Amino acid sequence: MASAGPARAIVTRKLNLWYGTFQALFDVDLAVRAGIITSMIGPSGCGKSTFLRSINRINERLGYVRTTGSIEVMERDVYAPEVELLQVRKLVGMVFQRPNPLPLSIRDNILFGHRLHRGSQKVTRSREDEILESALTQVLLWDTVKDHLDRPAVDLSLEEQQKLCIARLLPVKPTVLLMDEPCSALDPKGTEAVEELIWELRGDYTILIVTHNMAQARRASEECIFMLLGRVIEHTATEDMFVAPVRQETADYIEGRYG
Amino acid sequence: MFEATELNRKNQKTERLWRLLFLMMTVLLILPVLIILGVLIYHGGPMITIDFLFTEPTNGMTAGGILPALVGTVWLVAVALLVSVPIGIAAALYLSEYAADNWLTRSINLAIINLAGVPSIVHALFGVGAFVLFFRFGTSILAASLTLAIMTLPVVIVATRESLQAVPHAFREACWNMGASRWQTIRHVVLPNSVSGILTGVILEVSRTAGETAPIMFTGAAFFLPFLPQSVFDQTMAMSLHLFVISTQVPGVPENLPFGVALVLISMVLAMNALSIAFRMVLRGRKKW
Ligand SMILES: Nc1ncnc2c1ncn2[C@@H]1O[C@H](COP(=O)(O)OP(=O)(O)O)[C@@H](O)[C@H]1O
Numbered sequence: 162m163a164s165a166g167p168a169r170a171i172v173t174r175k176l177n178l179w180y181g182t183f184q185a186l187f188d189v190d191l192a193v194r195a196g197i198i199t200s201m202i203g204p205s206g207c208g209k210s211t212f213l214r215s216i217n218r219i220n221e222r223l224g225y226v227r228t229t230g231s232i233e234v235m236e237r238d239v240y241a242p243e244v245e246l247l248q249v250r251k252l253v254g255m256v257f258q259r260p261n262p263l264p265l266s267i268r269d270n271i272l273f274g275h276r277l278h279r280g281s282q283k284v285t286r287s288r289e290d291e292i293l294e295s296a297l298t299q300v301l302l303w304d305t306v307k308d309h310l311d312r313p314a315v316d317l318s319l320e321e322q323q324k325l326c327i328a329r330l331l332p333v334k335p336t337v338l339l340m341d342e343p344c345s346a347l348d349p350k351g352t353e354a355v356e357e358l359i360w361e362l363r364g365d366y367t368i369l370i371v372t373h374n375m376a377q378a379r380r381a382s383e384e385c386i387f388m389l390l391g392r393v394i395e396h397t398a399t400e401d402m403f404v405a406p407v408r409q410e411t412a413d414y415i416e417g418r419y420g
Numbered sequence: 421m422f423e424a425t426e427l428n429r430k431n432q433k434t435e436r437l438w439r440l441l442f443l444m445m446t447v448l449l450i451l452p453v454l455i456i457l458g459v460l461i462y463h464g465g466p467m468i469t470i471d472f473l474f475t476e477p478t479n480g481m482t483a484g485g486i487l488p489a490l491v492g493t494v495w496l497v498a499v500a501l502l503v504s505v506p507i508g509i510a511a512a513l514y515l516s517e518y519a520a521d522n523w524l525t526r527s528i529n530l531a532i533i534n535l536a537g538v539p540s541i542v543h544a545l546f547g548v549g550a551f552v553l554f555f556r557f558g559t560s561i562l563a564a565s566l567t568l569a570i571m572t573l574p575v576v577i578v579a580t581r582e583s584l585q586a587v588p589h590a591f592r593e594a595c596w597n598m599g600a601s602r603w604q605t606i607r608h609v610v611l612p613n614s615v616s617g618i619l620t621g622v623i624l625e626v627s628r629t630a631g632e633t634a635p636i637m638f639t640g641a642a643f644f645l646p647f648l649p650q651s652v653f654d655q656t657m658a659m660s661l662h663l664f665v666i667s668t669q670v671p672g673v674p675e676n677l678p679f680g681v682a683l684v685l686i687s688m689v690l691a692m693n694a695l696s697i698a699f700r701m702v703l704r705g706r707k708k709w
């Protein structure tokens with residue numbers, strides 16, 4: 162998939178964002194490579210979530226948010242007037258810090274997005290079952306839940322819920338997956354399992370993952386972005402960043418000097 | 421080493437004192453309600469027979485039953501519900517799910533809360549001006565019910581909005597992030613998870629209108645009209661006004677009669693409340709978070 166499409170999945174130019182009068186992003190110029198895992202690190206409040214939430218334009222629901230600059234996803238400007246917001250959201254899936262399964266069965270959670278986007282087109286039960294199995298298999302959850310697909314999704318463990326939240330994005334075939342600290346509500350074992358899953362998805366999707374966990378960024382990503390106070394300080398291959406950071410701020414953060 | 425110290429004992433004493441105070445307040449609150457119910461049942465209970473419920477008043481309303489008033493109140497409340505519930509829910513959905521959170525929305529919300537506090541006599545006069553005279557509905561069930569509907573609209577909106585806001589925001593975000601439109605989000609996630617609260621709130625609020633007298637007095641309720649209404653353009657008797665009339669306006673009413681009418685009226689309201697609570701329990705059982 163990555164080989165056919167553009168080399169850069171997300172490109173921002175001079176992206177500035179204000180919450181009212183408070184500026185949260187300053188001239189963010191980024192190019193996220195397609196088909197790989199990029200991690201985003203930086204102290205709390207530096208604008209990582211804000212950045213993610215502007216890519217799929219979920220931020221603009223807040224009436225007081227203003228952005229300037231441009232964001233392109235797969236070489237298309239997401240703020241262009243002819244852009245249909247719902248198509249952007251379909252292409253750009255998002256996973257949150259706290260798993261947020263819908264209060265529906267496991268099956269209905271996974272098929273939710275697919276049902277939204279297929280209109281009045283009829284889909285057979287067996288086709289739905291295929292979609293279900295494929296999505297759950299991709300997130301390594303199929304064997305655990307295949308015998309109780311009609312149970313409420315909220316009865317799953319947090320780790321399983323988070324996997325489900327990733328799985329339900331897949332049937333609408335997104336190209337970009339944004340993950341905002343997807344493991345921070347999980348225990349170490351759950352974190353490991355979800356990390357493993359993210360690694361499995363690599364190649365099929367462009368993944369941008371925010372994390373507080375430096376070890377995780379190091380283990381689970383190929384490129385790494387370091388942000389500080391609303392600006393991108395450094396963006397390089399992960400190993401370079403952790404072995405030989407160019408900027409002093411990066412080095413300080415990695416060594417734990419910002420807490 | 422675990423014995424109570426002087427300080428512990430003092431704390432315990434204060435603790436007991438506060439507890440007692442709050443308990444007394446609760447009793448004070450419940451007592452009048454129990455007394456009212458007791459008196460009503462004691463005096464009114466023996467009045468209530470099948471005949472009482474299903475015949476017309478006779479002898480200048482000093483004897484006979486209450487059928488026209490009973491049926492009239494059901495008409496008035498039902499038509500009012502039919503008007504105020506759809507409009508109220510739609511308005512609440514707009515305010516909570518569509519409208520941007522800005523000063524305009526906030527002032528509208530504030531206005532709605534304040535509207536709920538407008539005295540019912542003011543609504544009554546508005547109803548006369550708007551529905552009876554301007555729209556030429558005359559004094560009729562329609563005019564009276566519309567007046568009741570206007571009066572209950574704010575509380576319907578507030579009750580609905582509260583139920584909508586009780587649905588976790590994370591559910592909405594989950595939907596939007598999968599590319600669901602506002603309406604799809606409402607239809608598949610917000611409404612199914614708030615419908616029990618909406619219905620309960622709405623029924624609780626609206627059942628109170630069964631007892632309102634002022635708004636219907638000038639707009640559609642009749643002093644004495646021993647026929648059942650045939651359409652919304654007829655006038656009708658109503659329980660609340662009937663109770664007022666036989667208690668204060670008609671000489672020679674047997675002492676127990678008003679108690680009987682009051683007991684039936686209060687039972688109607690309580691029955692609606694019981695219904696709404698049953699509703700909630702059934703729907704709550706199906707809720708999945
Ligand atoms: N909805 C909001 N309204 C106002 N300010 C916000 C909002 N969300 C975030 N901020 C502010 O923007 C800055 C960046 O926040 P955020 O993107 O959540 O940081 P991070 O995810 O890196 O911890 C913070 O200073 C935060 O207080």
Ligand SMILES: [Mg+2]
Nearest residue numbers: 209210211341
């Ligand atoms: Mg964040």
